[in-house]
Structures are given as structure tokens and as C-alpha cells.
Amino acid sequence: MSGRPVASASRLVIFAILFLLTGYVTIVPFLVPKAQVGIILSTQGWASVAALIPSGFAIDKYGAKAILQLGVAMAMGGIALAASASFHSQLISRVVVGAATSVIFNAAMALIMEHFVEPLRSEHLGLAVGLGSLGNVAGPLLVGALFDGARMGGLPEPQFWCLVPPLLGFAAVWQMLRAVPDKSEPLLDPEDDSSLLAKACGGVFLFRRAKVLVLTLELVCIFAANNAFMTLGAIELHRRGFSSSQIGMMTMPSGLFQCLLSQWAGRFAGSAVNRERVLLATPLLLGLALLPLSLLGDRWLVPQLLAALVLSSAAQGATDAPAMSMMADLAKAEGIGYGQSLTATEMAINAGLALGPAVAVAFPSLSLPALSSAAGGWALLSALCSAWKLRGVPHFTG
Structure with a gap:
């Protein structure tokens, strides 16, 4: 039965990405000068917008599960890139995380749509967004507290250690997705790739x-x-x-x-x-x-x-x-x-x-x-x- 891992993975992955996005806002002023804070956060937003169209196209061509796995890998890579506090490392990290946000959200919603029909489809969409949005509440509180704790404890690169919770969340999502079967039927009617890309x-x-x-x-x-x-x-x-x-x-x-x-x-x-x-x-x-x-x-x-x-x-x-x-x-x-x-x-x-x-x-x-x-x-x-x-x-x- 694929319903349970689909529902669990979609909720946890949205929680983790929102935890990562909103939590980071509380620590970025401690990492780079004020003038560079806006550059980093706005670049993250533009990267998210830029990834919308290719992620939607890829989901319909290759399936939601494969693209969600790609998004999870991108998010984990973005966290790893944040291990250095330099401006360029943080900028590249936010570009990767911003793009991963669109990939993850679109793929998680599409995964629900692939595996559930109405009325369960709308119910699980609402639960994924609703429970996942708790990351907006938990992220700023926990990331800020962990960052201060890491600095007080003398740990090197505290901006990495405070992002370990979402990293563990993404690792758990990766394991959950192993229990989700691939869709055997084509997602769209067969057609020319260039026509599909145009759509x-x-x-x-x-x-x-x-x-x-x-x-x-x-x-x-x-x-x-x-x-x-x-x-x-x-x-x-x-x-x-x-x-x-x-x-x-x-x-x-x-x-x-x-x-x-x-x-x-x-x-x-x-x-x-x-x-x-x-x-x-x-x-x-x-x-x-x-x-x-x-x-x-x-x-x-x-x-x-x-x-x-x-x-x-x-x-x-x-x-x-x-x-x-x-x-x-x-x-x-x-x-x-x-x-x-x-x-x-x-x-x-x-x-x-x-x-x-x-x-x-x-x-x-x-x-x-x-x-x-x-x-x-x-x-x-x-x-x-x-x-x-x-x-x-x-x-x-x-």
C-alpha cells in the first residue's frame, strides 16, 4: 500500500524545506554584512521562480517520485554548501536551496495527485500543506536557538550545525520514498518532446x-x-x-x-x-x-x-x-x-x-x-x- 509513505513523505519534506527556508533568515545577518543579506535572500527567491517551469516539465515526463528524490538531494547539497560562512558559499547554497524548494513542493504535491483520487486527494493536499507549514513556526525558533548554542559551545561553523535537523528530515524522506512504487503508466499521452516542452x-x-x-x-x-x-x-x-x-x-x-x-x-x-x-x-x-x-x-x-x-x-x-x-x-x-x-x-x-x-x-x-x-x-x-x-x-x- 503506497498511500502511507506518500502521505508521510510529502508532509515531512514540506516541513523540512520550510524549516530550512524560514530558519535561515534568523542567522544570515550573523554570517554576512547587512548589504549582502538582501542579495542572498533575493537570489534564493529568484532561483525558486526559475526552477518552477523545468520542475513541472520534469515531473510530467519522469514522474513525481524521481523528481522529488532530486529535490531532496539538492536540498541536502545546499545544506552541505552552507558549511562555509563565506559570502560566495552562502550565495551558492541559497541558489541550490531556492531551486530545490520549487522542485520539492511541486513534486510532493504531484506525488499526492498521482497516488490519490478525490476526495482523498484534496484531503492529503491540505494535510501536506497544513502540517508542513508548521516548519514556518519551528524553523526560526529552533535554528536561532541551535545557532546560539553552537556559538556558545565553541563549535566550528555554527551555521551548519543548526541546519542538521532539516538535513536529518531530508534523509528520512529519502528512506520513505524507497517504499513508494514508481508509476507504471505514462503520465501524459505520448507526444513529441518539443511540443511537450512548449506546453x-x-x-x-x-x-x-x-x-x-x-x-x-x-x-x-x-x-x-x-x-x-x-x-x-x-x-x-x-x-x-x-x-x-x-x-x-x-x-x-x-x-x-x-x-x-x-x-x-x-x-x-x-x-x-x-x-x-x-x-x-x-x-x-x-x-x-x-x-x-x-x-x-x-x-x-x-x-x-x-x-x-x-x-x-x-x-x-x-x-x-x-x-x-x-x-x-x-x-x-x-x-x-x-x-x-x-x-x-x-x-x-x-x-x-x-x-x-x-x-x-x-x-x-x-x-x-x-x-x-x-x-x-x-x-x-x-x-x-x-x-x-x-x-x-x-x-x-x-
């Missing part, structure tokens, strides 16, 4: 499907809102004299809400009807909840920011697994594989993650109430478009 590069965005574009709009709006609130909130809290630890703790409630909602949405959205309800209701409820926050003044910054982060993070958790499931069905209707559908979903999410901070930084005079008003308005517009187009998308049972 991979286009994803499902270029198929002139309004449903795909509307689903993309919903994801961009929700993820952009959350990242904009996080960026603007950090700027405002820093300006008002809050410490970095106080600013970091502001994200913990929202992270827990995202974890819980991801698991609930995965279970609830196992049917096409429930999945549709989640994707139609989430932007509507988010917009209706954010607009009243715009009426609060700057005196209520902390509760307003907490509310905005919790609401937008909950919306992320609620839409993540249902959106992946619907995008997979939209792609399959066009003869496109799971890897490319996940590429499309991740491109939408990454576009939102990139747009949010850009909006927060591009308008220095933007206040939190004004951002709440703008985000609420865009969420309601997305809800209107979703109610118009995201109806009647059936589940494929195969």
Missing part, C-alpha cells in the same frame, strides 16, 4: 481559459494582501521602536491559523461542490472582513495588523489546497499533467508574494487602514470574478 513553458495560462485566469487572480490577490500586510507591518513596527523578536512574534498567530485552515480546507474540499464553495466564499469573506479595518486609525496599529495578518493567512490556508486541486482538473481537461498545473498554481502564488512587498514599499505614505481598504476592494473584485467563472469545474476521478 510546459506555457503552463495552463496560455490556453485562453477564463477559469484559469480568474483562479490566478484570486490567488494573486490573497497572497499579495498577506505579504503586503507583513511588509508594511514590519516597517511600521520598526519605526515605532518594536524589537525584531516582537515583530517576529506577530506572525505566529497567523501561521497557526494558516496551518489549521489548510487542513480543514483539504478535508472539506474533497468534493467538487465543496471545493467550489471554498473558492467562492474565501475572497468574499476576506474582503468583507478587511474593509471595516480600514475605518480604524493608526492608534490601533497592533490589533489591526494582527487581525489583517490572521484574516489573510487564514484565506491563504483555505484556498491553497482547493486551488491546486481545481487547477489540476482544469489542466487535465486540456490534456496537461499535474506538474504543469502545479507550476501554474505556484506562478500565481509567487506573483502575489512578489507583488505584496512591492506595493507596500512603492508607496511610502501608504497607511495600514488604506492598505486594508485596497486589499478588501481587490478581494471583493476577485470574489465577483470567481462567482462568475469558477462554477461547474468537475473532479476527475483518475
Whole structure:
């Protein structure tokens, strides 16, 4: 029975990669000068974006298990490269880890899609994202503590020893994958490789499907809102004299809400009807909840920011697994594989993650109430478009 190792491996590998990504942020200022911190972290993000298309293409051509093993090996190699504290070693390490992030996430989701059908598929997608996102909570706390402990204990290269937990996690995932059978049937209909590559590069965005574009709009709006609130909130809290630890703790409630909602949405959205309800209701409820926050003044910054982060993070958790499931069905209707559908979903999410901070930084005079008003308005517009187009998308049972 391949279900148990597939479920366990997908959850653990997402936990490990998120643990590694968020935990590293707490130690990089101790490794390189401040001017180089941004270079390292932004390069990691661009490497992740660049790996989206080839990873989706490779999954559909070679299968999710083989590509997930490649991603795990890349992540372990990236940790090994971090053994040296030099700027160039850290930069190369982050490039490898950034690329591994896209490979791992896409392959883990595709592995679930290959081995489960609805309603179990959506349930396991939600559990993988929800339980895996606990790495965002554990990573910063444990990596920072281990780094300080290694330095106080006089261990050489403390930045390596604090990354041993995710390294062990990846090793465990590698062992779990040995129990997962390879898929014997072809993932896609036989066709010319160049044609397949063209489809991979286009994803499902270029198929002139309004449903795909509307689903993309919903994801961009929700993820952009959350990242904009996080960026603007950090700027405002820093300006008002809050410490970095106080600013970091502001994200913990929202992270827990995202974890819980991801698991609930995965279970609830196992049917096409429930999945549709989640994707139609989430932007509507988010917009209706954010607009009243715009009426609060700057005196209520902390509760307003907490509310905005919790609401937008909950919306992320609620839409993540249902959106992946619907995008997979939209792609399959066009003869496109799971890897490319996940590429499309991740491109939408990454576009939102990139747009949010850009909006927060591009308008220095933007206040939190004004951002709440703008985000609420865009969420309601997305809800209107979703109610118009995201109806009647059936589940494929195969």
C-alpha cells in the first residue's frame, strides 16, 4: 500500500524545506554584512521562480517520485554548501536551496495527485500543506536557538550545525520514498518532446481559459494582501521602536491559523461542490472582513495588523489546497499533467508574494487602514470574478 509513505513523505519534506527556508533568515545577518543579506535572500527567491517551469516539465515526463528524490538531494547539497560562512558559499547554497524548494513542493504535491483520487486527494493536499507549514513556526525558533548554542559551545561553523535537523528530515524522506512504487503508466499521452516542452513553458495560462485566469487572480490577490500586510507591518513596527523578536512574534498567530485552515480546507474540499464553495466564499469573506479595518486609525496599529495578518493567512490556508486541486482538473481537461498545473498554481502564488512587498514599499505614505481598504476592494473584485467563472469545474476521478 503506497498511500502511507506518500502521505508521510510529502508532509515531512514540506516541513523540512520550510524549516530550512524560514530558519535561515534568523542567522544570515550573523554570517554576512547587512548589504549582502538582501542579495542572498533575493537570489534564493529568484532561483525558486526559475526552477518552477523545468520542475513541472520534469515531473510530467519522469514522474513525481524521481523528481522529488532530486529535490531532496539538492536540498541536502545546499545544506552541505552552507558549511562555509563565506559570502560566495552562502550565495551558492541559497541558489541550490531556492531551486530545490520549487522542485520539492511541486513534486510532493504531484506525488499526492498521482497516488490519490478525490476526495482523498484534496484531503492529503491540505494535510501536506497544513502540517508542513508548521516548519514556518519551528524553523526560526529552533535554528536561532541551535545557532546560539553552537556559538556558545565553541563549535566550528555554527551555521551548519543548526541546519542538521532539516538535513536529518531530508534523509528520512529519502528512506520513505524507497517504499513508494514508481508509476507504471505514462503520465501524459505520448507526444513529441518539443511540443511537450512548449506546453510546459506555457503552463495552463496560455490556453485562453477564463477559469484559469480568474483562479490566478484570486490567488494573486490573497497572497499579495498577506505579504503586503507583513511588509508594511514590519516597517511600521520598526519605526515605532518594536524589537525584531516582537515583530517576529506577530506572525505566529497567523501561521497557526494558516496551518489549521489548510487542513480543514483539504478535508472539506474533497468534493467538487465543496471545493467550489471554498473558492467562492474565501475572497468574499476576506474582503468583507478587511474593509471595516480600514475605518480604524493608526492608534490601533497592533490589533489591526494582527487581525489583517490572521484574516489573510487564514484565506491563504483555505484556498491553497482547493486551488491546486481545481487547477489540476482544469489542466487535465486540456490534456496537461499535474506538474504543469502545479507550476501554474505556484506562478500565481509567487506573483502575489512578489507583488505584496512591492506595493507596500512603492508607496511610502501608504497607511495600514488604506492598505486594508485596497486589499478588501481587490478581494471583493476577485470574489465577483470567481462567482462568475469558477462554477461547474468537475473532479476527475483518475
